[in-house]
Amino acid sequence: MFKRFFxxxxxxxxxxxxxxxxxxxxxxxxxxxxxxxxxxxxxPDCGAYIRIPARDRIRMLADADSFSEFDADxxxxxxxxxxxxxxxxxxxxxxxxxxxxxxxxxxxxxGMECAVFAMDSRFVxxxxxxxxxxxxxxxxxxxxKMHLPVLGITCxxxxxxxxxxxxxxxxxxxxxxxxxxxxxxxxxxxxLTDPTTGGxxxxxxxxxxxxxxxxxxxxxxxxxxxxxxxxxxxxxxxFQTSEFLLTHGFVDMVLPREKQKETITLxxxxxxxxxx
Amino acid sequence: xxxxEKLKMVRALDRPKGSDFVEGLFTDRVALCGDRRYADDxxxxxxxxxxxxxxxxxxxxxxxxxxxxxxxxHFGCPMPEGYxxxxxxxxxxxxxxxxxxxxxxxxxxxxxxxxEERGQGQAIAENxxxxxGLKTPVISVVIGEGGSGGALALAVADRVYMLExxxxxxxxxxxxxxxxxxxxxxxxxxAECLHITAQDMVDFGVAEDIIPENFEDFxxxxxxxxxxxxxxxxxxxxxxxxxxxxxxxxxxxxxGIYEENGKVKQ
Numbered sequence: 246m247f248k249r250f251f252x253x254x255x256x257x258x259x260x261x262x263x264x265x266x267x268x269x270x271x272x273x274x275x276x277x278x279x280x281x282x283x284x285x286x287x288x289p290d291c292g293a294y295i296r297i298p299a300r301d302r303i304r305m306l307a308d309a310d311s312f313s314e315f316d317a318d319x320x321x322x323x324x325x326x327x328x329x330x331x332x333x334x335x336x337x338x339x340x341x342x343x344x345x346x347x348x349x350x351x352x353x354x355x356g357m358e359c360a361v362f363a364m365d366s367r368f369v370x371x372x373x374x375x376x377x378x379x380x381x382x383x384x385x386x387x388x389x390k391m392h393l394p395v396l397g398i399t400c401x402x403x404x405x406x407x408x409x410x411x412x413x414x415x416x417x418x419x420x421x422x423x424x425x426x427x428x429x430x431x432x433x434x435x436x437l438t439d440p441t442t443g444g445x446x447x448x449x450x451x452x453x454x455x456x457x458x459x460x461x462x463x464x465x466x467x468x469x470x471x472x473x474x475x476x477x478x479x480x481x482x483x484f485q486t487s488e489f490l491l492t493h494g495f496v497d498m499v500l501p502r503e504k505q506k507e508t509i510t511l512x513x514x515x516x517x518x519x520x521x
Numbered sequence: 522x523x524x525x526e527k528l529k530m531v532r533a534l535d536r537p538k539g540s541d542f543v544e545g546l547f548t549d550r551v552a553l554c555g556d557r558r559y560a561d562d563x564x565x566x567x568x569x570x571x572x573x574x575x576x577x578x579x580x581x582x583x584x585x586x587x588x589x590x591x592x593x594x595h596f597g598c599p600m601p602e603g604y605x606x607x608x609x610x611x612x613x614x615x616x617x618x619x620x621x622x623x624x625x626x627x628x629x630x631x632x633x634x635x636x637e638e639r640g641q642g643q644a645i646a647e648n649x650x651x652x653x654g655l656k657t658p659v660i661s662v663v664i665g666e667g668g669s670g671g672a673l674a675l676a677v678a679d680r681v682y683m684l685e686x687x688x689x690x691x692x693x694x695x696x697x698x699x700x701x702x703x704x705x706x707x708x709x710x711x712a713e714c715l716h717i718t719a720q721d722m723v724d725f726g727v728a729e730d731i732i733p734e735n736f737e738d739f740x741x742x743x744x745x746x747x748x749x750x751x752x753x754x755x756x757x758x759x760x761x762x763x764x765x766x767x768x769x770x771x772x773x774x775x776x777g778i779y780e781e782n783g784k785v786k787q
Binding site for chain 2 (some may be wrong): 266316318320321322324325327328329374376378379405406408410412414415418420422425427428440444446447448449450452467468471472474478480484486493494
């Protein structure tokens with residue numbers, strides 16, 4: 246495993262340096278990618294939280310040069326020949342440069358070593374199919390073997406319907422790996438980001454020892470429209486936001502981006518030994 | 522029969538429901554109520570009873586047999602308190618070292634504001650994590666509709682069976698059709714694409730076997746089911762707890778189809 250992994254590191258840089266423009270979905274202003282990396286992906290013009298690609302999430306949190314990626318070549322297969330899935334996969338790979346909707350590996354934060362997974366909403370809405378399920382399961386199994394905490398940065402549309410029942414089973418598979426990791430007395434820290442919904446909320450997003458959420462993040466099980474259609478209820482503005490979850494007791498804190506690195510590092514320190 | 526025909530069949534009001542199977546399979550029952558946290562969800566019935574001469578904890582999602590019952594039970598769409606009640610009964614079964622039999626028949630977990638406020642996602646997630654490590658044998662049977670996470674929350678088991686015409690799906694075919702084609706009336710096509718039949722479940726390793734249906738002679742059908750379940754329990758009870766849990770872990774661990782370094786793995 247290690248050999249394969251170092252070979253890959255030599256081939257590919259985990260964080261490409263080339264700059265490009267990112268458009269804020271709220272105010273449509275373009276900002277340079279490198280400047281957004283230094284400003285927590287907060288739009289300099291309107292202050293909106295722009296969704297952060299998985300690799301950039303890790304780059305922003307990890308100590309310099311400390312991230313090593315796992316299973317970068319693991320990718321999805323359209324085994325049901327589901328209508329439109331192959332095109333969706335091709336488009337996602339092309340536009341993101343990623344092979345799957347999750348980036349996994351190990352990194353250090355403030356000298357503390359931890360395993361990390363970050364999901365990427367640009368890749369088929371970060372839905373969980375076999376590739377995501379397998380990578381996250383392997384990550385927890387690795388963390389169990391190496392006695393490492395896991396930081397999970399979630400966002401997801403839920404289980405990936407294009408892989409049918411096999412996707413649903415990934416929820417149980419990942420939960421099994423979380424359970425074994427937990428039974429060994431190891432920390433699983435979750436950071437919920439926009440949007441975390443469906444099967445992701447009904448599995449690994451809600452299985453952490455400590456659950457943090459970004460401000461104004463959508464976190465829920467059933468979709469707002471489905472609830473309105475089924476029950477005819479009028480839902481409050483803040484329904485299924487991270488603030489709503491805090492009020493109802495399902496997250497520990499709503500944590501702005503400026504404070505994430507500091508708070509996560511502190512929690513890691515409270516649960517382990519420093520390695521550097 | 523097409524996947525859609527099966528779907529319509531398992532949704533029919535006159536098909537035996539969770540309570541019918543509970544009455545057909547288990548004798549000398551003590552029904553138990555409540556999650557001890559918020560409420561009792563009538564969509565999930567549970568208790569202690571005898572499967573043959575074996576004491577078991579039974580848990581069943583019950584859609585209801587007539588309109589009044591259906592309304593009261595949200596048509597078998599459980600609330601978070603239903604899943605928490607199920608978990609409470611499973612932990613109780615673990616304590617008293619008796620096996621758990623789950624009967625699954627749901628469109629999915631209830632999509633409602635109250636459910637979200639009380640942590641529908643968290644309740645299901647907790648069941649997944651607890652069931653995969655439950656130190657007693659668990660067998661789940663999908664008796665009708667296995668709807669998404671709401672079904673999986675009672676189906677992280679050592680053995681999963683499908684009744685002959687039962688279906689199991691990651692999303693309701695109706696919901697899937699409205700997402701892909703923006704047209705809920707294409708549910709027939711969605712049901713085909715999703716691969717939801719009992720045979721599909723066996724092919725994907727999601728279920729061990731298919732149980733034949735014979736609703737003309739329901740008591741006999743239940744007797745046959747009972748024999749099958751008792752046989753399984755005998756085998757499972759012989760395993761040490763760590764062996765049982767390893768097998769359950771691996772049962773789910775091996776499910777997945779993906780590509781790695783250009784090769785398809787499954």
